[in-house]
Amino acid sequence: MTEFLQHLVNGLSVGTIYALIALGYTMVYGVLKLINFAHGDVYMVGAFAGLYISRGLGVDQEPSLAKAGVVFIGAIVICAALGVAIERFAYRPLRQRARLTALITAIGVSFLLEYGFQLPPVIDGEVPFPPGPTPRFFPEPFARVDFEPFGVHISNYDIVSLVVAVGFMLALQYIVYRTKFGTAMRAVSFDASVAGLMGINVNRVIVWTFALGSGLAAAAAILVAGSRPSINPLLGLLPGIKAFVAAVFGGIGNVQGAMVGGLILGLSEEYVAGYLLSSYRDGIAFALLIIVLLWRPEGLFGRVRAEKV
């Protein structure tokens, strides 16, 4: 029983992270019909942005809650700006072109971030920029406290991470379904050209969608870096792909779907790896993906849309 609960805790904490990243994929796919392959790398940039800010603030010498807040908000702002820049310079010029073109560009952007961050340093410092392939240590923003209710190991990081992630998801839910911007976003997602004719500024909606999605990725990165402090330029690769799988799972373009997909993926990975095949953890996501796509090609919450010629 204890083991079961422990896996539940771990699965939830991984799952909410996948869900946060998956939200970025699903929103971008919703408005642009583009798999933003670079999203996982935006997540990685978020972790490094957090690292540089905490170095600047001296978090490792004297951690405090206020500093943790600054690191968190700062990383989100930097990544939101990065997301907007990627959209502006790489995706917008290709918006009218074939979707394949945009997909290949997205892969290009992803590789540029991954390998750009591994180049020899240009700006020297304690942690140079670019940071290079060596793993870096992310300083703990506040003291770790462990609890053991019913023999289940939980730290205050797990709790903060869960609360913050759920808070962000609820906020996003509110934005998408209760605000004017959310209505515009759903309209663009439904049909961008008609939404444009109805007086919606499509470009602005897309820019804000990228900003929101990338900000959420940065938030996820900081939450993860708190508990798994070793970061390197390739750390976005696997979580990125898995979060995409989670988004496809829930029906890509569907906000609740991405959350549920992320949680299902996190929990199933944790349980399968915990009870059956621990070394196959990284393969589980893809096996699940293939099964779900065969059974429901539109994902769990997706709607079937007829293809127009």
Added chain:
Amino acid sequence: MDLPKIILRSAVPLLIGIPILWIFQGAVGGPGGTETAMAVILMMAGINVILAVSLNVVNGFTGQFSIGHAGFMAVGAYTAAKITVATNSLEIVGIPTAVSDQLIFLFAMVAGMAMAALMGLLVGMPSLRLRGDYLAIVTLGFNEIIRVLIENTEFLGQATGISGLPKRTNILWVGIAVIVTIAMAKRLLGSTHGRALLAIREDEVAAEAMGVDTTGYKVRAFVISSAFAGLAGALLVHQIQLCTPRSFTFIKSIEVVVMVVLGGMGSVTGSVVAALVLSFALEGLRDVQQYRMVMYSVLLIALMLTRPTGIFGTREIWDMIPKLRKKVSS
């Protein structure tokens, strides 16, 4: 065209190619692992040509986007490696050792192709029913699953892989494989099958409305493409004499995608030229390894922004030079 004529036409490139390759082999590569650096580069370039041309069958002709080519390479490579390692000390009775070794290698390559084709069928059947970008993510997932499986299978040597492979790949084998691959692509493009693939690329819904069995054609193209990826894998591991999962990562798949995109989606000669140029360029860039992938990605983005269909587009080299064009088409 009747059958003897078809057979004759298919054999012509090999009849011309083999003697030339033989001379080449003598010039740059001695027997038994004493080949020059030039020979190694040539073989790598040849393997890249096979990969690019075969991926072009799916990505270029059919317009589907597969990014798991390295997964099929791995299947072919491991199959062939297991066979050659297991039969290393064996020889077919009554034939000289050198010849029997080559025959076993040929068998291993064919087995690798068959296994990769089978895997292509298994992956392609379900995933090619999906539309659009999903194939990309499924093939990527397949690539990862293969890697995870290999790393967890003792029989395949886990992360360390299989070492001590006999050195069987030489210029002649690579050259023959290149000729066969290019001939396959060219003849496929000119066939009914190829026309159906092009129709699917241009407009899948319309092709289906015209009575083209889109899924069937896509699956067959995918299977052919995977088989040749398996062949390239088999050649690669018998060149470097080591078979590890590290040779077949997502990055390798992307390298091949870059070749196809650079050369032009749908242009056979474009793929060949791009594969050769990139192979030789990378050889020159060996001193600045860490910039290599950055250059790849910048190249990819710049190319997509300026020439979304690649340098050659869907045209072949001779389409660009009017005089040559007449000769080829007549």
